[in-house]
Amino acid sequence: MAQMTMIQAITNALQTELKNDEDVLVFGEDVGQNGGVFRATEGLQEEFGEDRVFDTPLAESGIIGLSVGMSTQGLRPVPEIQFFGFVFEAMDAVSGQAARLRYRSGGRWHAPITIRSPFGGGVHTPELHADSLEGLMAQQPGLRVVIPSNPYDAKGLLIQSIRENDPVIFLEHMKLYRSFREEVPEEEYTVDLGKANVKKEGSDITFVAYGAMVHAALKAAEELKEDGIEAEVIDLRTVSPVDYDTIIESVEKTNRAVVIQEAQRQAGIAASVVSEIQERAILHLEAPVLRVTAPDTVYPFSEAEEVWLPNHNDIVEKAKQSINF
Amino acid sequence: MSFKSPLEGIEEQFEMIQILDENGQIVDEDNLPDLSDDDLVELMRRMVYTRVLDQRSIALNRQGRLGFYAPTAGQEASQLGSHFAMEKEDFLLPAYRDVPQLIFHGLPLYQAFLFSRGHYHGNQMPEDVNALSPQIIIGAQITQAAGVALGMKRTGKQNVAVTYTGDGGASQGDFYEGVNFAGAYQAPAIFVVQNNQFAISVPVEKQSAADTIAQKAAAAGVPGFLVDGMDVLAVYQVVKEARERAINGDGPTMIETMTYRYGPHTMAGDDPTRYRTDDMDDEWEKRDPLVRFRKYLESKDLWSEEKENEIIETAKEEIKAAIKDADQQDKQKVTDLMSIMYDRLPQNLERQMEEYKEKESK
Numbered sequence: 001m002a003q004m005t006m007i008q009a010i011t012n013a014l015q016t017e018l019k020n021d022e023d024v025l026v027f028g029e030d031v032g033q034n035g036g037v038f039r040a041t042e043g044l045q046e047e048f049g050e051d052r053v054f055d056t057p058l059a060e061s062g063i064i065g066l067s068v069g070m071s072t073q074g075l076r077p078v079p080e081i082q083f084f085g086f087v088f089e090a091m092d093a094v095s096g097q098a099a100r101l102r103y104r105s106g107g108r109w110h111a112p113i114t115i116r117s118p119f120g121g122g123v124h125t126p127e128l129h130a131d132s133l134e135g136l137m138a139q140q141p142g143l144r145v146v147i148p149s150n151p152y153d154a155k156g157l158l159i160q161s162i163r164e165n166d167p168v169i170f171l172e173h174m175k176l177y178r179s180f181r182e183e184v185p186e187e188e189y190t191v192d193l194g195k196a197n198v199k200k201e202g203s204d205i206t207f208v209a210y211g212a213m214v215h216a217a218l219k220a221a222e223e224l225k226e227d228g229i230e231a232e233v234i235d236l237r238t239v240s241p242v243d244y245d246t247i248i249e250s251v252e253k254t255n256r257a258v259v260i261q262e263a264q265r266q267a268g269i270a271a272s273v274v275s276e277i278q279e280r281a282i283l284h285l286e287a288p289v290l291r292v293t294a295p296d297t298v299y300p301f302s303e304a305e306e307v308w309l310p311n312h313n314d315i316v317e318k319a320k321q322s323i324n325f
Numbered sequence: 326m327s328f329k330s331p332l333e334g335i336e337e338q339f340e341m342i343q344i345l346d347e348n349g350q351i352v353d354e355d356n357l358p359d360l361s362d363d364d365l366v367e368l369m370r371r372m373v374y375t376r377v378l379d380q381r382s383i384a385l386n387r388q389g390r391l392g393f394y395a396p397t398a399g400q401e402a403s404q405l406g407s408h409f410a411m412e413k414e415d416f417l418l419p420a421y422r423d424v425p426q427l428i429f430h431g432l433p434l435y436q437a438f439l440f441s442r443g444h445y446h447g448n449q450m451p452e453d454v455n456a457l458s459p460q461i462i463i464g465a466q467i468t469q470a471a472g473v474a475l476g477m478k479r480t481g482k483q484n485v486a487v488t489y490t491g492d493g494g495a496s497q498g499d500f501y502e503g504v505n506f507a508g509a510y511q512a513p514a515i516f517v518v519q520n521n522q523f524a525i526s527v528p529v530e531k532q533s534a535a536d537t538i539a540q541k542a543a544a545a546g547v548p549g550f551l552v553d554g555m556d557v558l559a560v561y562q563v564v565k566e567a568r569e570r571a572i573n574g575d576g577p578t579m580i581e582t583m584t585y586r587y588g589p590h591t592m593a594g595d596d597p598t599r600y601r602t603d604d605m606d607d608e609w610e611k612r613d614p615l616v617r618f619r620k621y622l623e624s625k626d627l628w629s630e631e632k633e634n635e636i637i638e639t640a641k642e643e644i645k646a647a648i649k650d651a652d653q654q655d656k657q658k659v660t661d662l663m664s665i666m667y668d669r670l671p672q673n674l675e676r677q678m679e680e681y682k683e684k685e686s687k
Contacts, residue, residue, distance in 0.1 A: 025479075051479060057509050062468045062502035069472020072416065072457070073480055092499075096462050097469070105458060106449035107665045142666060165668035194671050241671035 004184040007177040009151035010040050010116075013158035014078065016188045018048050021076060024162060026053045028063060028080030037082060038118060038177060060086050064093035064115065068101060071111040078162055084119035084171060085128030098167045099142030113168070114161045120173035120212055121262060121309050124302040130174070131299045132261070135268030137169045138240035144168045144193050145240040149176065149214035151184050153237055156191030164193065173211045196243035198250070202230035205319055206250040208273055209260040210236040213292075213310065217260055220315035229323060239269045244276045251277055255286040256322045260315055265293040287325035290318045332536060339537045341583060342563060343553040347612050349620025358562045366627055368409055368557055370636050372401040372615050375425045377640040379588070382441070386592040390648065391441045395422040396588030399555075402614030403519045403582040404489075405429065406560030410568055411487055416473045417456035418466040418488035422519075422586075426489070430456050434643060435650035445665065446654055463494045467503030467516065474512035474577065485513040485571045487564075493524025495538045501545070504579060508545040513571035515564060516542075516579040519554060521586045526600035542579035554582030555612040585609035658685055
C-alpha cells in the first residue's frame with residue numbers, strides 16, 4: 001500500500017492498463033512528452049513509447065473522432081480532453097458518434113473509449129475550465145459518466161472504465177487532484193461502475209452527493225452530529241447510470257433526503273435523483289426532498305467562485321429545513 | 326507586402342484531371358489505368374446496375390416501400406470508380422448518399438433497403454464488410470477516417486481508410502480536423518470529396534472563396550487532386566495511386582471529384598427547380614459518366630445494347646428479390662434496441678428492459 005493523491009492514483013491506473021493491454025492507447029493535447037497539464041500522464045510516454053502515449057493536434061472534435069475510428073481497429077483509446085469545458089467543441093463526436101456507435105451498427109462495432117477530463121470549481125481557472133457538465137453527458141444514452149471523490153475510487157473506477165466495452169466519460173475534479181492522500185493499493189483492482197458507496201451510515205437523513213461535494217456532505221454530517229442528527233452520506237461515484245437502488249434503500253430508512261451537486265440547479269443529476277425518490281419512495285418521506293446546488297448562472301468568473309459554489313453550510317441549512325419540516 | 330491570389334504559381338496542381346472526355350475519347354494516354362477488359366466491363370456493369378437501382382429506389386420510395394433515400398444518378402463514376410480502387414480489407418466510411426459503394430463492398434442489397442426503412446439490421450455490416458453505416462452528420466466521418474487509418478498504421482495492416490463527403494462537407498470544422506490529423510500522423514486515409522455542386526440548395530460558390538476544394542488539402546500538408554468526377558477512369562486512377570502511396574507509408578490524399586446529382590437532395594420533398602436551371606441540368610447530363618464510358622467500351626468492342634439490357638433485367642430481378650427479403654425481416658422491438666445499447670446493461674436499462682418485456686408479451 002502507498003499513500004497517493006488522486007492524480008497519482010489516476011496515473012497509476014493508466015500505467016496499470018497500459019501494461020495489461022497492448023491495445024490501450026493514451027493521447028491528447030500535451031499528454032505525451034509534457035505528461036499532461038496536470039501531470040496525469042507523467043512518465044507514461046517514456047515508459048510505453050510514442051506509439052502508445054502521444055500528443056495530438058489541438059482539436060477536441062478531432063481527438064474524439066480519431067478515437068471512434070481507432071475503436072474499429074480493435075484498439076482501446078483513452079483520450080484526454082484537457083479541460084471539460086472544451087467538450088463543447090466535441091459534442092457531436094461524443095454524443096452523436098461515440099455514444100451511438102454500438103447502437104448505430106446493431107452491435108457490429110463498439111467504442112471502448114474512456115474520455116478523461118478535469119473539471120470542477122474552486123481553483124480559480126479562466127472561463128470554461130471549471131464547468132460541471134456531467135448533466136449534459138448523463139442525458140446521452142450510450143455513455144457512462146463516472147466522477148470519483150477520492151484516490152482509492154479513482155484508481156479502481158478508471159481501470160474498470162478502460163475495461164468497459166462502451167464509452168465512459170471519466171471526470172476528475174481539479175480540487176481533489178492534490179487536496180489529500182490516502183492508502184491506495186499498488187496492485188490492480190476495480191470498482192464497479194454504476195454502484196454508489198455509502199460513505200457514512202446514519203439514520204436521520206440521507207445526503208446524496210458526488211465528486212467534491214461528497215467532502216462537503218461529510219463535513220456537514222460531522223457538524224450535524226452536534227445537534228444529534230445522524231446523516232447518511234452516499235457517494236454516487238457514477239452519475240450515469242445512477243445507482244437508484246442504493247439511494248431508495250437509504251431513504252426508506254432515513255425518510256428524508258438532500259441531494260447535493262456542484263452544478264447549477266437546472267443542470268441535472270440532482271433533479272433526476274429527486275424524481276426517482278418521489279416515484280419509488282414517496283410514502284416513506286417525512287419531508288420534501290431538497291436540493292443543494294449552484295444557482296442558474298453561467299459558471300462564474302473566478303473571483304466570484306467562493307460565493308457561488310455550494311458548501312457544507314448550505315447542506316447543514318437544508319438538512320435542518322428537512323428535519324424541521 | 327503583396328497580396329497574391331492564393332493559387333498563383335501553383336494553379337496547375339489543381340487543374341482537373343481527365344482521362345476520358347465527354348465523347349468517350351482517351352485524352353490522357355499516360356495516365357490510362359492498367360485495367361483488364363473484364364475489369365472495364367465490370368466497372369460499366371456496376372454503373373448500369375447502380376443507375377437502375379437509383380431509378381427503382383425512387384419508385385419504391387414514392388410507393389411508400391422505401392424510406393430515407395438520397396438519389397445517386399450522375400455520381401456513378403465518382404462513387405464506383407473510387408470504390409473500384411479499394412481492396413476488400415480496406416475500410417469504407419460512407420456518407421448517406423454512398424450506399425452503392427457499401428453494396429459493392431459487400432452489404433447485401435436487402436440490408437441497404439432496411440437501412441432506408443430505418444431498421445437497425447440495415448446498419449449491421451456483415452463480419453467481412455469493413456465499413457461503417459452511412460454517416461448522417463456532415464463531416465463526422467472525416468475525423469473517424471483519420472482514426473481508422475491511424476489504427477491500421479498502429480496495427481500494421483496494409484490497408485487504407487476511404488471516406489466520402491461532399492462540397493458542403495468541406496466547410497465543416499471536422500473536415501479540416503480530420504484531414505489535418507491524418508496528415509500529422511501520415512495515416513493511410515483517402516478523403517473523397519464529391520463536389521456535386523450543391524449542398525442541398527446552396528451552390529458551391531457560396532461555400533467558400535477557394536477556387537477548388539482540393540486545394541484545402543495543401544494547408545494540411547496533404548496532396549490534393551481535382552478530378553473529373555464524370556470520368557470513371559480518371560477517378561479510379563487517382564484513387565488507385567493515392568492508395569498505393571498510402572500503403573507505402575507516405576500518408577493521406579484528398580481527391581475532389583467534379584460531379585453532379587441529377588435528382589433531388591433526398592426524396593423527402595427537395596425540389597431542385599428552386600435552385601437549378603434546366604440549362605444547367607442539360608449541361609451536366611452531356612457529361613454523363615455512363616454515356617461516355619459506354620462509347621469507350623463500344624469502341625473497344627467490349628459492350629453492346631444486348632449486354633446492357635441483360636444487366637438491367639438482372640438488376641431489376643435482384644432488386645425485387647431484395648425487397649422481398651427486406652419484407653421478411655422481423656419487426657423491431659424496443660427490447661431489441663435496448664439490447665444493442667451497451668455490452669453490459671446499466672441499472673436503468675435493466676429495469677426498463679423488464680418493463681418493456683412485459684409490455685411486448687401482451
